[in-house]
Amino acid sequence: MSETNQERRDLPVVLIHRLPNFKFSFNTRLQTHFTLVDPLLHCPESDTIHSFLSRHATSIRALICVGPSPITPQTLSLLPSLEIVVGTSAGIDHVDLHECRRRGIIVTNAGDAFSEDVADYAFSLLIDVLRRVSASDRFVRAGLWPKYGAYPLGSKLGGKRVGIVGLGSIGSEVAKRLVAFGCSIAYTSRKKKPAISYPFYANVSDLATNSDVLIVCCALTDKTRHMINKDVMTALGKEGVIINVGRGSLIDEQDLVQFLVQGEIAGAGSDPRKFDGFFLK
16 A cells, blocks of 8 residues: 555544535545545445445544434434534534534534624525515516506605614624615623614513514524514514514514415515525515
């Protein structure tokens, strides 16, 4: 065996854990320092991922979790030598933290690395919904103007009362962008932030009552699951808009669909990668 092959063999083994619809674009950068094992690429068709991982199990000390790919106790049980889970997203609700804590496995996330990008996306979604950009594009492409006439005008962003649900790293970046457009900002969070001058509301319903727009930026936990429900949407009102750049389950999707169809809120926008649907009205 040549020295180069021996050096390659001695590199730490890292498992790439991802769902089929998620790509991992850092292979080239990492493969000079690590031996990357990606079951979706390296597992033979005649083999199962379970048996494939079993053969590599003792050598895998690190796992890169791409996006919200679930890490369950069953997955962890196949990796007895695992020491660290490296998440590529800010949220870690898809990782079984209890099992990782029990085994002493370190879990990391992306922190605020993508906060500005997510804030840009939230802002883009809001402009899209208010100005009906993509909805009017679909209207024109479908040739509907002879039947329905001119498409209705949208609404301006300036002067809107925007309630931010979760004023963390992402929520703070969203607020910066909205202030520049003349919006008034209020927020709810786990606790009031003494250094922040924006009005604070202790719960989402009160925030919605005093907002034209809700932008949801908080983490998904047992307490925040479906926190945006019919009561919050009713408080927001018929002219209200909801933008979600957090996990899809922060919103009760069935309630949202019902409110949109019945015209009980004006519109909604969400990252389609985190939500079962993307709705504009």
